[in-house]
Amino acid sequence: MLRIGLTGGIGSGKSTITNYFAKLGIPIIDADKITHEIMISSQVVLKKIVAHFGKKVLNRENSLNRSQLRRLIFKYPQERRWLENLLHPLIISIMKNKLEKINSPYCILVIPLLAKARHLINFLDRILVVDIPKFLQIQRTKIRDHLSDKQIKLIFESQTSREDQLAIANDVIVNDKTLSALYEAVLQLHTQYLKFSK
16 A cells, blocks of 8 residues: 655645545545544653643643644754653554454645654655645644734744755645635545545
């Protein structure tokens, strides 16, 4: 089975593209969803996070305050690296388990920060980058996530540069047109990936 890594910055259209592949019957494994599941279900991980960051990352009911944690890791790059070192081995292990259960010509693995997680690149057969002009990316992120300019600036500073993302790409979808044009691009890649998987 061909393993396709899908990556792109915030607001680039990864979710829309992922949904299009899913409608074509292609299995999707999403690193962000796995991360969310780990944060909710693993008491061991939660204890390590609280031991490292302190109780300020907890809500009143002692569950993880994800927005507070997000603020900390975007503000302090070394804290983001610490969290990635904790979570990445778990994410890879869960991805491998999910892949073993899939019977399909190819699978899409959504990994937003793939260019920064170099050890994951060897795990993939091809990399699909969703590219988008920065002004559109900012506009979409503001509308979707209701973030301030300052918050968006911090997120953009923590993300991989466009150049670094494109440098690892085997395939690129430029998401600057209509949804129907985007779907057409996905259909073309779907046909290509089916050929590659034979």
